[in-house]
Amino acid sequence: MLYPASKLPALGTTIFTRMSQLAAEHEAINLSQGFPDFDGPQLLRERVAHYIGQGANQYAPMTGTPQLRQAIAAKVARCYGAEVCAEQEITITCGATEALFAAISAVVRSGDEVILFDPCYDSYQPAIELNGGVTIRLPLLLPDFSIDWSALRGAIGPRTRMIIVNTPHNPTGAVLSDEDLQQLSVLLQGTNILLLGDEVYEHIVFDGLLHQSLLRFPELAERAFVVSSFGKTYHTTGWKVGYCIAPPAMSAELRKVHQYLTFSISTPMQLALADYLQAEPEHDQQLPAFYQQKRDLFNSLLADSRFSFSASAGTYFQLVDYSAISERSDIDFCHWLTTQAGVAAIPLSPFCEQPLEAKLIRLCFAKNTDTLQDAAQRLCQI
Ligand SMILES: Cc1ncc(COP(=O)(O)O)c(C=O)c1O
CATH class of the missing domain: 3.90.1150.10 (Aspartate Aminotransferase, domain 1)
Structure with missing residues (x-):
């Protein structure tokens, strides 16, 4: 053989x-x-047990349970002032990993260039390569791992399909500032370049810093897949529940991939997370x-x-x-x-x-x- x-x-x-x-x-x-x-949190774990006991054990809707999608919409409105449509713009995924893979697969074609910052989380590049894309990796600048804006400007070309932005950043712990995202907005003006925002550590920022979600910037959000993970926020990495927020047209393409990658995500977990988000938003x-x-x-x-x-x-x-x-x-x-x-x-x-x-x-x-x-x-x- x-x-x-x-x-x-x-x-x-x-x-x-x-x-x-x-x-x-x-x-x-x-x-x-x-x-x-x-x-x-104990309440969250109790709600999972409750829903399993109650028989919520069959397939969830492909895009996620309405309860969880609505709870996420309320959360991003509260945290980032972003109005997103639970029905058309939020998709529940198998952790952030699936969301990243589905987003990349949905839009990257053979020969497309995707810009990554070096170092970066290790799941991006294989997903790009499996889809025939080409990665352009731009080193972050020591000592604080900041973005080299002139290098980014120079790297953007006619084949650039997407830029992947991870803040707060794994593995360095660096956090992008408001000025960083303003710079990004200026750079992308008038282009059709998409963004993939990996924001799984959105609630883990220190010393009074604010997490600068792409969702805070309408001109960035209109071209962005924004990905997060309940595993990081609720100390439940083993549950593998995450989500992707993107404009309707981008979400529609992402869902085409998601429906054949996993189809849908654990029902009792989603119902429990929705309850918990409402019960203990603090x-x-x-x-x-x-x-x-x-x-x-x-x-x-x-x-x-x-x-x-x-x-x-x-x-x-x-x-x-x-x-x-x-x-x-x-x-x-x-x-x-x-x-x-x-x-x-x-x-x-x-x-x-x-x-x-x-x-x-x-x-x-x-x-x-x-x-x-x-x-x-x-x-x-x-
Ligand atoms: C930057 C980053 N993105 C994505 C993921 C994957 O998240 P999940 O476990 O929800 O798939 C991780 C997990 O470590 C991560 O650090």
């Missing part, structure tokens, strides 16, 4: 899976893959303080270590520089850290096309105090 050549020859298993596996094998504290070691507002306390605790515990860092502006990740500790590559260092020091972290190079000048790794602080203390103790001994 001759199997066909791989469509993604350069791709192996994601770094998240590999590091989590290594952490389990060596019983290391897992600060690699981004998931909390605590549970989501959860989202309290999330910045909740995670800022964890960031500050973790960083204060790391103050005595040989790692150097500046505090993350958003997400539940902290980048740390290990150049005072080791000359190894980031992949080797993370392997060593997991197997020898008992703490698993994520190297940055799998998120990059261009090698980074700095020696940086990513640590996840979405963990209980005990976990953070134990991890920091180990990291301070290196």
Whole structure:
């Protein structure tokens, strides 16, 4: 049997899976893959159990339950002043991952160029390549991983179909400002370039910063797929429920892909999320303080270590520089850290096309105090 050549020859298993596996094998504290070691809100979990018990166990509508889509419309009106139509503009997806894949598949054709910022989340490029698209990766500028606007202006051309914008940014924790989005608006004026906004950490921003959703800017929202994930906001990454907001014409195309990718998303989860969004809307507002306390605790515990860092502006990740500790590559260092020091972290190079000048790794602080203390103790001994 001759199997066909791989469509993604350069791709192996994601770094998240590999590091989590290594952490389990060596019983290391897992600060690699981004998931909390605590549970989501009790009411939310009770509502899921309630709906399963009540028999809400058959297919949900293809676009999502009306209750959840309406709750999301109310949320984005409250948070971003955006009026979106629950019926035509919101689609519930299997996590943000499916929304990203469906959005890219819906609009990227063979030979289209999609601009990404380097480093970036690892699911974008394979989705673009599977659809015959070409990625143009523009390095973010150190030290704060800001966008190089003149490089972006230079990269835009007749084949540019889409730009992917991730704020708050995984893996760096950088957060785009109001001025950034104004710059983007000016740059896109008069073009037909689409945007894909990955905003899964929309409620995890620190030090009084505001999350600048594309939905706040009508001239950007009219060309944008905006993607978010309940996994990040409600500490339920294992449920894989997310959504995509886009203008009706763009949503219609996204739904054509979604209906054959997953068709619809878990009914009891959607009904429970809709109830919870209505019952405890303050959860989202309290999330910045909740995670800022964890960031500050973790960083204060790391103050005595040989790692150097500046505090993350958003997400539940902290980048740390290990150049005072080791000359190894980031992949080797993370392997060593997991197997020898008992703490698993994520190297940055799998998120990059261009090698980074700095020696940086990513640590996840979405963990209980005990976990953070134990991890920091180990990291301070290196
Ligand atoms: C930037 C970013 N986008 C998308 C996702 C995927 O989200 P989900 O688990 O909802 O599919 C993640 C998860 O880590 C992420 O960090």
